[in-house]
Amino acid sequence: MVPTIYLETSIISYLAAQPSRDLITAARQQLTHEWWDRRRNSFQLFVSELVLVEISRGDAEASARRLAWLDGIEAVDTSPLAEEIADHILRHAGLPQHARADALHIAIAASQGIDYLMTWNATHIANALIRPRVERVCRSLGFEPPVLCTPDELMAGEEP
Numbered sequence: 001m002v003p004t005i006y007l008e009t010s011i012i013s014y015l016a017a018q019p020s021r022d023l024i025t026a027a028r029q030q031l032t033h034e035w036w037d038r039r040r041n042s043f044q045l046f047v048s049e050l051v052l053v054e055i056s057r058g059d060a061e062a063s064a065r066r067l068a069w070l071d072g073i074e075a076v077d078t079s080p081l082a083e084e085i086a087d088h089i090l091r092h093a094g095l096p097q098h099a100r101a102d103a104l105h106i107a108i109a110a111s112q113g114i115d116y117l118m119t120w121n122a123t124h125i126a127n128a129l130i131r132p133r134v135e136r137v138c139r140s141l142g143f144e145p146p147v148l149c150t151p152d153e154l155m156a157g158e159e160p
Helices: 009-016 023-038 049-056 060-068 080-092 097-111 131-140
Strands: 004-007 044-048 074-076 116-118 147-149
Touching: 004 097, 009 023, 009 049, 009 060, 044 049, 044 097, 049 060, 049 074, 049 097, 080 097, 080 131, 097 116, 097 131
Parallel strands: 004 044, 004 116, 044 074, 116 147
Antiparallel strands: none
8 A cells, every 4th residue: 555645735835935045945945856756656645625725825826836736636624523633632732722723734634544744844743842742642532643754754765
């Protein structure tokens, strides 16, 4: 079975953005493009309605560039179950209320049984301090959490 990845909004944003002059951002953009070119076909990719809403915001031209990257990628629903899981993550994993969208990304992936959640959001998602708490909450509700990771973490190593 092909491993699955939920692409969080930051991944699409890095793919579609103009090259940054900030060194860290530019490096992340490059890594994201390398992963996309070399590894994306090793996985089944998903986004959610939430990702579609987030990438549609702002400048119309930039939004169109972001949406173009999603051609052929399935969008999964944001179910009431995912909303409930997100509420538990907020309450029990120590995420602040303003990080509800971040908790919802995790909850959507968990409720859909998706293997990985790929993101550049290290504040509330791919964060080594938060990850164990999120995993504990998901498992306490009977769901296996997705592996919260960045593109570079799925770049090298054995093929899945």
